[in-house]
Amino acid sequence: MTRRNKIMIGIMFAIGALICYASLRGVSYEELVHDLQTLKWSWAMVAVLSMALSVVFEALVVKILVQQHLPHYPMRDAIRVPMIELLFNGITPFSTGGQPAQLFALMQSGVDGGRATSMLLMKFVVYQSMIVVNFIVCILIGFRFIADKLHVLSMLIIFGFLIHFAVIAGLIMIMYWYNFTKKMVRVMIKPLSLFLKSERLEKIKKSVDDKIDSFYEESLRLRADWGLLIKISLLTLVQLFFYYLIPYFILLSLGVTHVNVLLVMTMHVLIVMIISLFPIPGGVGGAELSFSMVFSTFISGHGKLVLAMLLWRAVTYYLVIFAGIVALAVKPDKIKTED
Numbered sequence: 311m312t313r314r315n316k317i318m319i320g321i322m323f324a325i326g327a328l329i330c331y332a333s334l335r336g337v338s339y340e341e342l343v344h345d346l347q348t349l350k351w352s353w354a355m356v357a358v359l360s361m362a363l364s365v366v367f368e369a370l371v372v373k374i375l376v377q378q379h380l381p382h383y384p385m386r387d388a389i390r391v392p393m394i395e396l397l398f399n400g401i402t403p404f405s406t407g408g409q410p411a412q413l414f415a416l417m418q419s420g421v422d423g424g425r426a427t428s429m430l431l432m433k434f435v436v437y438q439s440m441i442v443v444n445f446i447v448c449i450l451i452g453f454r455f456i457a458d459k460l461h462v463l464s465m466l467i468i469f470g471f472l473i474h475f476a477v478i479a480g481l482i483m484i485m486y487w488y489n490f491t492k493k494m495v496r497v498m499i500k501p502l503s504l505f506l507k508s509e510r511l512e513k514i515k516k517s518v519d520d521k522i523d524s525f526y527e528e529s530l531r532l533r534a535d536w537g538l539l540i541k542i543s544l545l546t547l548v549q550l551f552f553y554y555l556i557p558y559f560i561l562l563s564l565g566v567t568h569v570n571v572l573l574v575m576t577m578h579v580l581i582v583m584i585i586s587l588f589p590i591p592g593g594v595g596g597a598e599l600s601f602s603m604v605f606s607t608f609i610s611g612h613g614k615l616v617l618a619m620l621l622w623r624a625v626t627y628y629l630v631i632f633a634g635i636v637a638l639a640v641k642p643d644k645i646k647t648e649d
Contacts, residue, residue, distance in 0.1 A: 311638060315398075315401060318401040318402075318591065319401055319635075322400070322401060322591055322592055322594060322631070323628070325594050325595070326594065326623070326627075329594070329598055333598070333616045333619065333620070334616060336612060336616075337612060337613040337616055338613070341613040342617070344613075345564070345611075345613050345614055345617050346617070348565065349563055349617070350562065350563045350565065351563070352563075353559050353560070353562040353563035354559070354563040356559045356562075357556050357559035357560050357563065357625050358625055358629065360553070360555050360556050360559060361552070361553065361556055361625050361626060361629065361630065363552040364549050364550070364552040364553040365389065365392050365393060365396070365630075366389065367546075367548045368391075368392040368545075368546075368549045369388040369389040369391065369392050370388070370545050371433060371436075371542045371545050371546060371549070372388045372391045372412075372416075372429075372433070373385055373388035374538070374542060374545070375429040375432060375433060375542065376388065376416065376419075376421060378429075378538075379421070379425055380419075380420070380421065382645060383419065383421075383645060384643070386642070387642040387643065389637075390415050390637045390638075390640065391412050391415045391416060392412075393630070393633050393634045393636075393637035394412065394415045394634050394637050394638055395408040395409075395411055395412045395634075396408070396631070396633070396634050397411065397630070397634020397635060397637070397638065398410070398411035398634070399411075399592075400591060400592040400627060400630065400631050400634075401591045401631070402591055403589045403590065403591055404586070404589055405586070409430060409434070412426075412430055413426050413430060415642075416429070416430075418641070418642050419642045419643070419644060419645060420644040420645040427524060428524065428528040428531070431524065431525050431528045432531075432542070433542070435481055435529075435532065436542050436543050436546050437546055438474065438478050439543070440546045440547055440550060441474055442471075442474055442478050443547075444547075444550055444554075444579055445471055445474065445579060445580075445583060448575075448576040448579040448580060449467075449471070451572065455573070455576075455577075455607075466584045466587060467580050467583055467584060469587060470583035470584055470586055470587050471583065473587070474586075481525065484522055484525050484526055484529065485526070485529040485532075485533070488526050491522070492519070492522055495518060495522065496515070499511075499514065499515060499518065502514065551575075553578075553626075554575040554578045554579055554582075555571075556622065556625055556626060557575075557577070557605065557618075557622055558571050558575065560618050560621045561574065561608060561618065563621070564609070564614050564617065564618055566608060566609055569608050577604045577605065580604070581597070581600045581601055581604055584596065584600045585597045585600060592627055597623065597627070598619055598623060601618075601619045601622055601623075602616075602619050605618060605619070
């Protein structure tokens with residue numbers, strides 16, 4: 311881990327501490343102590359377990375993909391990949407550090423760089439597709455609830471959906487209309503010549519062409535192996551299920567039992583979509599605000615709402631950063647590549 315990454319982790323925790331302090335300012339000491347004393351810690355631990363299971367199922371996707379080339383790739387190494395991914399997603403704007411971090415983790419285990427990139431492309435396509443599927447279902451279930459109570463968030467949700475849908479649409483176009491998409495991208499890049507030097511522009515063109523070519527080649531494998539595609543898609547759905555379930559267990563830990571589990575999961579899907587729009591690493595600030603706005607409709611009492619938000623962030627953000635640091639420190643066993 312670089313010095314810059316360490317500084318960023320420190321900054322994120324410092325901002326988190328400030329948000330925690332600002333949130334608790336409006337809560338009386340007696341109310342906070344009472345809520346902590348009545349907290350059902352067993353349900354809080356189930357929330358942690360749910361987060362852990364989400365990581366495990368993502369690790370299974372990694373293991374299945376890698377074992378296409380390295381049959382003896384161990385689960386111990388596979389589970390490092392999503393943990394390191396979550397760490398770097400949490401400390402980089404728009405979660406841009408997760409993909410390179412996964413590539414680094416796979417190459418540490420002896421996976422060839424080209425093959426690792428192809429596997430991560432397949433994983434990314436499946437993950438984005440399942441995100442869009444989940445989101446469409448949740449829009450049908452819970453968008454009216456959001457639109458009626460929180461008008462501002464409804465616009466952010468629509469914008470977030472359009473971004474994710476555009477990503478999937480672009481990937482599908484590469485898969486099925488490769489030549490047309492490549493020409494279209496070149497036309498879109500052309501206006502950059504007004505602002506960039508020719509050398510810089512050529513590097514961008516080459517980089518984009520290489521990425522399109524790489525994805526297209528991997529998409530041919532993806533379409534040729536429907537069994538593998540279905541398997542990792544189902545595992546990804548289970549991964550997302552356990553992740554979206556976390557707020558429900560947190561509500562149960564606070565004694566909030568009058569909620570519909572499907573509606574709570576739907577609200578979490580929509581919150582995650584909103585968080586993805588914030589450029590700040592980890593969506594710090596926007597995540598806490600979105601959670602508080604959405605779940606204020608489920609929780610009576612400001613103290614309980616703040617505690618629920620802090621528990622949610624602890625489980626889904628700060629805990630996984632600590633876990634990622636540990637995973638990064640553990641060196642994998644380098645396996646010889648089998649051709």
